[in-house]
Amino acid sequence: MTIQNNLSSRAAENLAGSNVMLEGVIKANANKFDFNENRDGIINLGVAENQLMTAELREIFSKVDTADTKLFGYGESPSGSRLLRSHFANNIFNRYFKPYESVLGEQMVLTAGCSATVDNFTFCVCDPGDGILITTPFYGGFNTDIMAKSKARVIEVHLDGVSPFGLEQIQLMQDAVDNARSEGTRVRAFVLSNPHNPLGRMFAREVIIAFLRFASKNQIHILFDEIYALSVFDYALTGLAKEEQPDSNPFISVLSIPNIEQYCEKELVHVAYGMSKDFCLNGFRCGVLLSPWNTELLDAMRSIAVFTWMSSTTEAMLTKLLSDPIVIEDFTKTNQARLAESYTYTVKTLRDHEIPFKPAQGGHFIWIDLRKFIPSHLISSAQAGERSAEHLVWRAMLKEGVYVNLGEAFSERLVGFFRLSFSVPVPMLELGLKRMITACQRASLSDAEA
Ligand SMILES: Cc1ncc(COP(=O)(O)O)c(C=O)c1O
Structure with a gap:
């Protein structure tokens, strides 16, 4: 671009910083996982998107005439x-x-x-x-x-x-x-x-x-x-x-x-x-x-x-x-029961792998502590707040086919925390968690690449 002052200073300012959260979302969305059509795609356990109620929503909305000319x-x-x-x-x-x-x-x-x-x-x-x-x-x-x-x-x-x-x-x-x-x-x-x-x-x-x-x-x-x-x-x-x-x-x-x-x-x-x-x-x-x-x-x-x-x-x-109100009540109850089921599955898996987490009861996510997977050559820099260890674990996850959101995106000062969204059906959650743990184990052993 050769034009001078192409953008307002406020727009240019927006381009100056990096947005890690957006970067991850774009990567995950460009290659979405699908059990039937794209098993090599990325399972999204990073965005707070609840996929537990799609069948019910489909049923409710099938009754709306979206081609009603009044909506044009x-x-x-x-x-x-x-x-x-x-x-x-x-x-x-x-x-x-x-x-x-x-x-x-x-x-x-x-x-x-x-x-x-x-x-x-x-x-x-x-x-x-x-x-x-x-x-x-x-x-x-x-x-x-x-x-x-x-x-x-x-x-x-x-x-x-x-x-x-x-x-x-x-x-x-x-x-x-x-x-x-x-x-x-x-x-x-x-x-x-x-x-x-x-x-x-x-x-x-x-x-x-x-x-x-x-x-x-x-x-x-x-x-x-x-x-x-x-x-x-x-x-x-x-x-x-x-x-x-x-x-x-x-x-x-x-x-x-x-x-x-x-x-x-x-x-x-x-x-x-x-x-x-x-x-x-x-x-x-x-x-x-x-x-x-x-x-x-x-x-x-x-x-x-x-x-x-x-x-x-x-x-x-x-x-x-x-x-x-009755539809809302049924919907909400079912959603909450499914969130509880996915949360329980997540917690049990985390526990099986001795991954510390903060117990939760609301929202679609859980705050997990992956510091034990930080490779030894990055531990002291991570303790000093330098984020390359977190990025390394995060990129290893994306490579393995799962997106989990990193602590940096939440302005967490401690390096190595992640937010994991569990609001996906259990079979997808199971595969996503498996990928996450494999990636973490690989990242933790990555000293040789240092
Ligand atoms: C606390 C909170 N507020 C607002 C939003 C944005 O919601 P919307 O999709 O309606 O823009 C989110 C989405 O993750 C959120 O977690």
């Missing part, structure tokens, strides 16, 4: 039709999130995916250079959502051994805000996912309340990404020992906290949701920003909704799915 035109509104928003309110939030005050369709803006929700939210609350606080490890997509378009900054809070589920972290979060402010950064929000991605656990009520108080004290927005709310399984279904249960916090939505204004100005509290996870519809692209108490933010979100307008076909299909 624009939908009712860029921020979602009234009917679909009311289904979200009545059949999802009011039914499963136990809100202290009932939720209404008019309190939400729909977008083309939860990534777009977080992007649009950031655009509406941050100017370029403003900061959004997140504790590590965190879902790596937040980096893109927050930085790529709005040019806000992610302020990573490294907990370094302090539990992300306890109260002790609040001081570290406060230190991060104080530091950022002393350097002249305007801190605008705290974002977290509950259930936690990548750790697959839920926050206790007292911690949610502490987060609310923290937001209020610092006068920043607080966005609870609750996209895995219905992907929490009953631990009893796993048949695993009770002592191995993470800590049995059920999912508690921030919406369910009574009289939230005791802890935080209500206008600062928001929830993100979407259809990619609990309804296994990553490809549909539907996200929700629910902001029950901040009409100004909703108006701002509506002012840019035209760029993230869901397709009419998606809207029609989702309207069908979410119209029927």
